[in-house]
Amino acid sequence: MYWLLIFIVIICFHASTSTLTSNSSAGRVEYLPGFQGPLPFYLETGYVGVDENEDVQLFYYFIRSESDPDHDPVMLWLTGGPGCSSISGLLYENGPIKFEDTHYNGSLPTLVSTPNSWTKIASIIFLDLPVGTGFSYARTAQASHSTDIQLCDQAYEFMRKWFESHPEFVSNPFYIGGDSYSGVPVPIITSLISDGNEVGNKPYINLKGYVLGNPLTFPEESNYQIRFANGMGLISDELYKSLFRTCRGEYRSEYISTSNAGCLQNIELYQKCIDGIEQPHVLEPYCGDPREFLILPTQERLKEQRPLSKYECRMYRTQLVYYWINEASVREALHIRKGTITEWIRCSSDLNFTITLNDVRPYHQKLSMKGYRSLVYSGDHDMLIPHHSTQAWVKDLNYSVIDQWRSWKHNEQIAGYTESYSNMMTFATVKGGGHTAPEYKPEECVVMFKRWISYQPL
Structure with missing residues (x-):
């Protein structure tokens, strides 16, 4: 009887201290089809179950910092959309590998290393969110439906469980980053983590701030497109x-x-x-409406490529990922669960997703009052979310300027302009950048990020 009582006590104690346990699965990826030799960085992929009964299975790619992973910052990265896979960030924006810039010959696309990876100075978790994005999936019909608020709650739950299974990173400085639509969830998730820390949620996350590129922020954003068009001579x-x-x-x-x-x-x-202007970057060739292109099945999408697209249309160049990621060997290397996602889509237009929030300025104000750092940058040739609108809401926060508008440089050339404020917010433009600035100006953007994350002036 005595031993039975001890056993019951142990079981009860374990239950009370393990509320975040998850059927998470993760595995290291040492080789990727299309990349010659072993990967020169640490890549891990896996799933973390969240929501009730863990019916939402969120897929992630984790790349450990290539410098000092024991001390370098950890960042959660969300790609916009909503519904665009985080591999867009990994392969096209700030990850350590990319597709080789050559004419596609029908074989498996070739991957090469890039020197402009943000993982040179930070560990990054690229997360497919909301559910239904990339390789993230739902185990029930009900779980496949989500809202922007649920997205944020699930991201917070994901991070708590991820840190629980990766305790070696709990003390590292933590940031949240994203671009485009992610301008909505990122400040909300940051606020949830901050609030959770304050009420004693475990594990304690060493939150320091957030990073946003050309972020969707408030309803009047599109009004600034006309001002932008006039300034660009359109x-x-x-x-x-x-x-x-x-x-x-x-x-x-x-x-x-x-x-x-x-x-x-x-x-x-x-x-x-x-009409005929490529709004994500007004100086690039117009390749049609990307929304119409993205809803086509993969094979139809590939047939639609025009001769021009092979060399000039960025929208078509990004289609290499379809040839690559839907290959069985690639899925096996990435540890994708069989039978979960039949056809992977980079940006899904068929999500069961409801938008309920369209103004996150109060969250920026709240985070500013708490003293969190933030970097907000804008590719200055983006017409979708022009830098004018981002500057407008940043100024509306009404914090005093501590570093007045000036140029910032790379290789003795002007790379953009910047201004910093007393709420520890830095705004920067990326000269010549488009809607996803690191995709267009990778070298300048990694320099910008490295200076900021290292507490140096741009």
């Missing part, structure tokens, strides 16, 4: 002034009265002027 000064006068600064169709004929006529003229 519309005339006369049309810009007429638009401002007739529409009173509000250009979103749902807010324009049908009786405002002058505004509607000017909006039509504006649309004609920008």
Whole structure:
């Protein structure tokens, strides 16, 4: 009887201290099809179960810092969309490998190392989120539905479980990063972690701040596209002034009265002027509507490639990942669970996802008051979320300037412009960058990130 009582006590104690235990699975990847030789960095992939009964299985790629992983920062990276796989960040933005820039010959695409990886100075977890993105999947129909708030809750649960299974990184400085739509969940997740630390949630996460690129932030964002178009010479000064006068600064169709004929006529003229402009980067060739392209099945998408696309259209160059990741050998190397995702899609347009939040400025204000660091950068040739709108909400936080607007340089050349504020927020433009700035200007962006993460001025 005495031993039975001890056994019961041990079981109860274990249950009370293991509330985050998960059927997580992870494995190291030493070789990848398409890359010659062993990987020159530590790559781990795996799943972490979250939500009720762990019916949401979130897939991640973890790359350990190539410098000093015992002390370097750890960063969670979310790609935008919503619904774009985090491998977009890994292979096209800030990871240590990329596809070789050669004409595709029909074989498995070749992967090569890149010197411009953010993993040179930080460990990065690239997470497929929300559920249904990339290789993340749901075990029930109900679990396949999610909202932006659930996305954030699941990301927080993921990080607690990930640190529980990787205790060697718990004391490292921790940041959250992302771009585009991730401008919405990143400050919310940062706030959830901060609140969790304050109420004593375990493990304690050594949160230091967040990083955002061309981030979606508030509803009036698109109003700044017209200002951007005028500044880039896409519309005339006369049309810009007429638009401002007739529409009173509000250009979103749902807010324009049908009786405002002058505004509607000017909006039509504006649309004609920008027809044929590649909005993610206005200087690049126009390759059609990416939304129409992405909803095509893989084989149809590959047939759609035009001769121009092989060399000039970035949207088509990114299709190499389809030839690669849907290969059985690649999936096996990445430890993908068989039968979970039949056809991998880089940016899914068929998510069971509901957006309920469209203004996260209060979260930035809250985090500013708590003293968290933040780097907000904008590729200055992006028309989707122009730098004007990002500057507007940053200034609306109403913190004093401590480092006035100036250029920042790389290799003695101007790489962009920057301004810093008393809330420990740094804003920076990336000269010549597009919507996902590291994709267009990888060398400049890794320099920017390295200086900031090392507490150096840009």
